[in-house]
Amino acid sequence: MKARLVIIGYGAIAAELIARLRDKYGTDCTLAVLLRSNSASRAHLPVGVSCLTSVQDVLHFQPDLVVEAAGHQAVRDYAQACLIAGLSFVAVSVGAMADGRLYQQLCEAAEQGRAKLIFPSGAIGSLDYIRAVRDLPDTQIVYESRKPPSAWADELQRLGETQPIGHEVLLFDGHAREAALRYPQNLNVAASLALAGKGFDATRVRIVVDPDAKGNMHCVHATGAFGDMKLQIVNKPSPDNPKTSWVVGLSLMATVERYFSPVIFG
Ligand SMILES: NC(=O)c1ccc[n+]([C@@H]2O[C@H](COP(=O)([O-])OP(=O)(O)OC[C@H]3O[C@@H](n4cnc5c(N)ncnc54)[C@H](O)[C@@H]3O)[C@@H](O)[C@H]2O)c1
The missing domain is CATH 3.30.360.10 (Dihydrodipicolinate Reductase; domain 2)
Known part of the structure; x- marks a missing residue:
């Protein structure tokens, strides 16, 4: 897999995803993380991962895919602009879609940008x-x-x-x-x-x-x-962070790989 990815957030789930991407694909995966300018997570970013601050930075980076792992507000803040610009957007904070108006807006933005709004299975299966x-x-x-x-x-x-x-x-x-x-x-x-x-x-x-x-x-x-x-x-909780289920980061990895794979299950 050769790809440019923007990941929003660098908490428990994003860190798991980024570690796995780097481990499996090395420099074939060019990674950037979008964080707020005052985010404490900036201090923890691994060397070689660019740090972005705004949607404009994301567009300039020209990713193949944007992955949110930051919370409901991040979906509200960034998904629409990315989708309209033609960037497919993986949202792990699926609960934000309980706001039916937001969901409708994002579906329209995806159609307009000919992009995909993608929800990983996260902590669940089936x-x-x-x-x-x-x-x-x-x-x-x-x-x-x-x-x-x-x-x-x-x-x-x-x-x-x-x-x-x-x-x-x-x-x-x-x-x-x-x-x-x-x-x-x-x-x-x-x-x-x-x-x-x-x-x-x-x-x-x-x-x-x-x-x-x-x-x-x-x-x-x-x-x-x-x-x-x-x-x-x-x-089970993540071995590195007890506050999150380990499988959520694994699920994001599977979703990213599925997006770029010539073979699709499910
Ligand atoms: N689909 C699922 O099954 C599932 C399961 C668990 C968690 N989640 C979602 O995943 C999210 C992330 O979980 P986590 O454990 O990694 O959280 P975390 O608190 O460990 O990390 C959140 C990261 O996002 C950054 N962030 C927060 N708001 C932001 C914003 N508006 N813009 C940019 N960066 C922002 C924070 O600085 C931090 O780096 C949760 O908020 C939750 O909504 C989904």
Whole structure:
């Protein structure tokens, strides 16, 4: 793979992606990172990776692909301009698409620029299956997030639950749009399933605080005329950064490789 890439952000996920790209493709991959001028991450960029500050810098760099790994605001700040300029844009912060107006704008920008807006599978799997069955009229898709109480300490305190809790707590049961807007940092997965599947208003989300959860657990259940699909994933944290699931950086790497590959799965 020979490519010029701009990566937005240099946190846990971007660092994993960049380390893997450099390790596997060396100087065949020319990399630049877009960061805000006051970002603390600037100090940690590896030697040989250019640092950019603005969309103008990105256009000037002439990348083959732009990859966001920075947060919802970064999608709002940069995706539209990149897409209109003809640069395909991978957005890992999928939850930003719960704002239907933004999603519509980005779809139009992609059409205008003849570019692609791409969502990686991130912390979840099964998006190919969900896409295949979504148009059958009776398809039902339920996503359940199960995390240990430590992941929801503030919410539990707000509910008056004293820790340690010995029972499950159902924090939320409703549609993906409300879930993604209410818990933006935690519901990128719900947003991915909604976009790949039946939309934000027809994807049910349950958020369960589970004292027995061994990690961040994602359960997807799809039922309909096609059959019955159940998926359960327990993601381990990144060995370098316990606050993020390791698989998200790996998923971005797979998405980048898929983009440039002559063979495509899914
Ligand atoms: N799709 C998924 O399954 C999934 C899973 C986990 C996280 N995510 C998304 O990935 C994002 C990044 O996660 P992380 O753990 O690497 O975060 P992090 O906090 O470790 O790093 C974020 C990086 O982005 C930079 N940044 C933040 N806002 C920016 C902006 N507006 N412009 C430019 N740079 C900006 C920060 O300086 C930092 O370098 C999360 O915010 C989340 O939205 C998605």
